[in-house]
Amino acid sequence: MGGFEDREKAFxxxxxxxxxxxxxxxxxxNRLLGQWAAAQMKLTPEETEAYAKSVVQADFEEAGDEDVVxxxxGDLTAAGIAIDESTVRVAIEEMAAEARRQFMEAK
Known part of the structure; x- marks a missing residue:
């Protein structure tokens, strides 16, 4: 029985x-997305850092990516940048791939 318990703990x-x-x-x-959006809005480096953190925090509002989208x-449109959900979703996929790459390189 000990082998089964060990396997269970390993899983x-x-x-x-x-x-x-x-x-x-x-x-x-999400941090990379915040930096991408901040560049679109031409924010200063300090504003970019704060905005990137706000995007990370926004993801805790609900499950999934809809809160981030x-x-x-909303923020890009409010800044006068013409953008749609599909463009943001493409950016999400691109930044997800980049985040995975960065994470693997950091290991």
């Missing part, structure tokens, strides 16, 4: 590690 540990990696990659992706589309 639980792997699941916890996988969830932590996913969380870190998503947070990095709404924030980015």
């Amino acid at each position: 639980e540990a792997k699941y916890a590690r996988d969830e932590e990696v996913a969380f870190r990659v998503t947070a990095r992706r 709404r924030k980015l589309v």
Whole structure:
């Protein structure tokens, strides 16, 4: 029975590690999205840092990416930049790939 319990603990540990990696990659992706949007809005470096943090925080409002999409589309539109959800979703995919790449390089 000890072997089964060991396997169960190993699976639980792997699941916890996988969830932590996913969380870190998503947070990095959101930071990159914030930097991308800040560049579109021509924010200063200080404003860019604060904005990137606000995008990371926005992702905690609800499950999924809809909260981030709404924030980015709303903020960019308010800044006078013509943008639609599909453009933001493409940026999300690009930044997700970049975040995964950065995470793997950092290991």
